[in-house]
Amino acid sequence: MFMEFVAMLHTVASFAISLASTIFLSAPGYAEPGPSMTDPAAIAAGQIRFNRNCGYCHGNACAGGKGAPLQGRDDLTADYLFKTITEGKKQGSLQMLAWRDAFTDKEVQELSAYILSLRFVNLKR
Numbered sequence: 327m328f329m330e331f332v333a334m335l336h337t338v339a340s341f342a343i344s345l346a347s348t349i350f351l352s353a354p355g356y357a358e359p360g361p362s363m364t365d366p367a368a369i370a371a372g373q374i375r376f377n378r379n380c381g382y383c384h385g386n387a388c389a390g391g392k393g394a395p396l397q398g399r400d401d402l403t404a405d406y407l408f409k410t411i412t413e414g415k416k417q418g419s420l421q422m423l424a425w426r427d428a429f430t431d432k433e434v435q436e437l438s439a440y441i442l443s444l445r446f447v448n449l450k451r
């Protein structure tokens with residue numbers, strides 16, 4: 327009788343744990359809540375990562391090159407940036423491969439914070 331009770335408790339507990347992880351870990355979009363898009367530390371980390379990995383195509387300070395200019399763009403949102411950076415983008419014969427395997431969610435969010443910080447910058451003009 328006691329052992330059955332313990333077994334039942336165990337079943338209830340594992341069900342509760344799997345339910346909780348389904349709710350908290352499978353939220354669409356971000357796997358975990360990321361840094362604020364205006365967090366200076368996130369922006370600084372994103373800038374370093376951008377210069378190492380993205381500047382080659384998107385230009386110095388996102389001014390554009392082989393890839394689209396990303397500065398002075400008030401049409402870009404954090405969600406769009408997260409999706410585009412992780413999944414890549416194809417436009418005509420130009421293609422950016424997905425960065426999903428290269429960065430963690432947090433690293434992508436930092437890149438997005440940096441790009442959004444250049445919203446009102448337009449060096450090309």
Ligand code: HEC
Nearest residue numbers: 379380383392393394407410411415417420421422425437
């Ligand atoms: C090999 C060149 C290349 C590299 C490196 C590269 N991109 Fe791209 N990127 C492109 C191309 C090509 C496109 C698609 C064409 C376009 O939108 O102009 C693009 C599109 C984008 C877009 C969508 C722009 C829009 O207007 O919809 C974002 C955001 C972006 N890249 C961010 C990044 C970030 C962040 C990195 C670094 C992790 C990066 N890219 C590295 C070539 C590159």
